[in-house]
Every structure is written in structure tokens, then in C-alpha cells.
Amino acid sequence: MTDDREIMSIYRSGDRDRAFRAIIESYRERLYWHIRRFTCSHEDTDDLLQETFVKIWTGLPDFREDARLFTWIYRIATNETLNFLRRKKTHGMANAEPLENILYRKVDDDPYFNGNQLQRELHKAIQKLPPRQKAVFNMRYFEEMPYNDMAEILGVSAGALKASYHHAYSRIKEELQKIF
Amino acid sequence: MSKDEKDILTGLEGLEKMPYRIPEGYFDGLEARIHARIAEKDVPARRRPLRDRLFRRTAYLSAAAVLGIIAAGGLLMLRNTVQTDDYGAERYAMYQDVDIIPVTVPESVWLSSYDEEASDTLSTEDIINYLVYIGIEPEEFDNE
Structure with missing residues (x-):
């Protein structure tokens, strides 16, 4: 795996294709899981992941390095995913079915699920969170991302993120304690 | 949230791991699919x-x-259709008066705009004309 500094030096040397290949190789798995925690579906994740890389490719010439490559890439992936959820929510309103219900059901129906009951309930409880709170919880709990990085990605202060995470954590714990 | 405090979310090993499989070979073909998508999106940009x-x-x-x-x-x-004379100017002036007259005495608005003679009292002729107008025969009101 190539680190960000190396990727940027390849890019600066003018080899845009090789830099892009290095980005795909370095970020594909991390971004896959980052997106999948929101969508609860391999197919939606695949589509969003490809779209994210297309956006990275088209945005690379404008990337001025005032942000770190890592936060820039994660911001694209997170925005892409949150927009997708927003579109789904609007569509759900037309069908009179809340998005949370759809995602909740997807956890149960996912043919690729191979965890235990507690994991299943944890992921179902996460689906009940509002999208941005879900982003905060996922990035902190699963990816153990520092608050400062999250602040750069989500454009929110670290203090607000801590409060948001605390709130999400308490809600999920409460949900799980009802069952276990 | 400190991970030192043990609770249902921190007490169990492996809860932070993703409980999903990825289809076999998925990442192998990803790069080619991304490039195909980029090529596809380039098409509408052509002249x-x-x-x-x-x-x-x-x-x-x-x-x-x-x-x-x-x-x-x-x-x-x-x-x-545009009128070039000062049609409506008189009425407009009256409305301007309405604005400056206090609303607590509305009758002053209307009384001030009436001709004093006309608004004073009704003449017998006016009453007869009105009775004829509403369909009462002259013989009937002569008897009253």
C-alpha cells in the first residue's frame, strides 16, 4: 500500500494515471467499509464506491493540497454517501416508507451477513440514527478516527462531534440493553 | 466515550469488526470497472x-x-388602452383624504364628500319616484 505522501509525489511528477491507481489500491477497502456501514448493501456500496473514485479522478486536478489527501478523499466518499441516503429518504417519503425501516430490514436480509446476533442488533440500532450522527458513530467506533480528522471531513468542530458521538453511543447502548 | 469503561459496546471482543463478507474477487475487478465508468462519463462531454x-x-x-x-x-x-388624461385623479384625491381622516369618525369621510343640498333630506318627489320605481301604483300611495 502506498502512503499519501508517495501518492502525491507520483501525482506531482505528472503521472496522474499511476497516482490514481495508487489511490484506488490504498483506499478501496477502507472506503468500501466506510460506505457499507451506511448503506447495508453490497450493491449500493459498489455503486457509490465507483462513483467516489470517479469524483476523485475528476477532482484531482483541482486538489490544491491545502487539505490532506486522506480527509479530501473521505469527504468525497462521505458526501456521496450522505447524498445517496438523502435521495433514498426523498424516494421513501414518496412511497410512505421511512428510510430507517428500509435500512433496518436490509440488515436482516443481507445475504453477506456473517456475524452473531449482537452484531446484527448493533447494526440495526445504528440504522435508527440520523445520517450525520451515524457518520460520526461509524467513524469513531469502527474506524477509531481522531476527532480532528472527523472535523476536517465533516466540516464540524471537534467539540460538536464529541457531543454527537456521546449521544449516538448512549442511544445505541440503550437499544442493545433492551434486548441483551 | 472512553473505551476503558466496560459496557455492552466495549465489553465484547470483535464487536467493532464488520460482520459482512465481500463477494470473492470483488476488489480485483474494481479498477477496471472504475475506468469503464470514467470512460462512459466522458462520452456526453464530447462535441x-x-x-x-x-x-x-x-x-x-x-x-x-x-x-x-x-x-x-x-x-x-x-x-x-393607456389613458393620457387625468382620469381617476379626483377619486384618487378623495382616497387620499380618507387616509388622513381618522377612522374613528368614518361618517366624516362620506359626509364631507357629499353635496350639502343633496344629502340634507328627501323631498316628496324623491319618495314618489322611489315608490314608482319599486312598482307601487300612484293610487296606492295617494291613500297613505
């Missing part, structure tokens, strides 16, 4: 064929011509 561009230009010109005709017609109608 459209000449026939399409001409058709589009004709459509814009037609729309502009129709709008021009409508605008010219509207201006012509407006020119024919």
Missing part, C-alpha cells in the same frame, strides 16, 4: 454532431421569434 447543434439553434431561434411576437402584441395593446 455534439453538427445536425444536433443546428437543430438546437433553430429551436432557440423559433422560441425567440415567438416571444418577440408576443411582446410586440402586448406593447401594442397596452398603447391602445
Whole structure:
């Protein structure tokens, strides 16, 4: 795996294709899981992941390095995913079915699920969170991302993120304690 | 949230791991699919064929011509209906008076605008004319 500094030096040397290949190789798995925690579906994740890389490719010439490559890439992936959820929510309103219900059901129906009951309930409880709170919880709990990085990605202060995470954590714990 | 405090979310090993499988070989073909998508998105950015561009230009010109005709017609109608004299100026002056007269004495608005003679009292002639107007025969009101 190539680190960000190396990727940027390849890019600066003018080899845009090789830099892009290095980005795909370095970020594909991390971004896959980052997106999948929101969508609860391999197919939606695949589509969003490809779209994210297309956006990275088209945005690379404008990337001025005032942000770190890592936060820039994660911001694209997170925005892409949150927009997708927003579109789904609007569509759900037309069908009179809340998005949370759809995602909740997807956890149960996912043919690729191979965890235990507690994991299943944890992921179902996460689906009940509002999208941005879900982003905060996922990035902190699963990816153990520092608050400062999250602040750069989500454009929110670290203090607000801590409060948001605390709130999400308490809600999920409460949900799980009802069952276990 | 400190991970030192043990609770249902921190007490169990492996809860932070993702409980999903990825289809076998998924990442192997990902790069090719991304490049295919990039190539696909590049297609609409190419210059459209000449026939399409001409058709589009004709459509814009037609729309502009129709709008021009409508605008010219509207201006012509407006020119024919606009009054050049001071029609309504008198009434406008009265409304201006209404604005400065206190609303607590509304009758002052109307009484001040009436001709004093006309608003004083009704004459016998006025009453007779009114009775005829509503269909009462002269013989009937003569008896009253």
C-alpha cells in the first residue's frame, strides 16, 4: 500500500494515471467499509464506491493540497454517501416508507451477513440514527478516527462531534440493553 | 466515550469488526470497472454532431421569434388602452383624504364628500319616484 505522501509525489511528477491507481489500491477497502456501514448493501456500496473514485479522478486536478489527501478523499466518499441516503429518504417519503425501516430490514436480509446476533442488533440500532450522527458513530467506533480528522471531513468542530458521538453511543447502548 | 469503561459496546471482543463478507474477487475487478465508468462519463462531454447543434439553434431561434411576437402584441395593446388624461385623479384625491381622516369618525369621510343640498333630506318627489320605481301604483300611495 502506498502512503499519501508517495501518492502525491507520483501525482506531482505528472503521472496522474499511476497516482490514481495508487489511490484506488490504498483506499478501496477502507472506503468500501466506510460506505457499507451506511448503506447495508453490497450493491449500493459498489455503486457509490465507483462513483467516489470517479469524483476523485475528476477532482484531482483541482486538489490544491491545502487539505490532506486522506480527509479530501473521505469527504468525497462521505458526501456521496450522505447524498445517496438523502435521495433514498426523498424516494421513501414518496412511497410512505421511512428510510430507517428500509435500512433496518436490509440488515436482516443481507445475504453477506456473517456475524452473531449482537452484531446484527448493533447494526440495526445504528440504522435508527440520523445520517450525520451515524457518520460520526461509524467513524469513531469502527474506524477509531481522531476527532480532528472527523472535523476536517465533516466540516464540524471537534467539540460538536464529541457531543454527537456521546449521544449516538448512549442511544445505541440503550437499544442493545433492551434486548441483551 | 472512553473505551476503558466496560459496557455492552466495549465489553465484547470483535464487536467493532464488520460482520459482512465481500463477494470473492470483488476488489480485483474494481479498477477496471472504475475506468469503464470514467470512460462512459466522458462520452456526453464530447462535441455534439453538427445536425444536433443546428437543430438546437433553430429551436432557440423559433422560441425567440415567438416571444418577440408576443411582446410586440402586448406593447401594442397596452398603447391602445393607456389613458393620457387625468382620469381617476379626483377619486384618487378623495382616497387620499380618507387616509388622513381618522377612522374613528368614518361618517366624516362620506359626509364631507357629499353635496350639502343633496344629502340634507328627501323631498316628496324623491319618495314618489322611489315608490314608482319599486312598482307601487300612484293610487296606492295617494291613500297613505
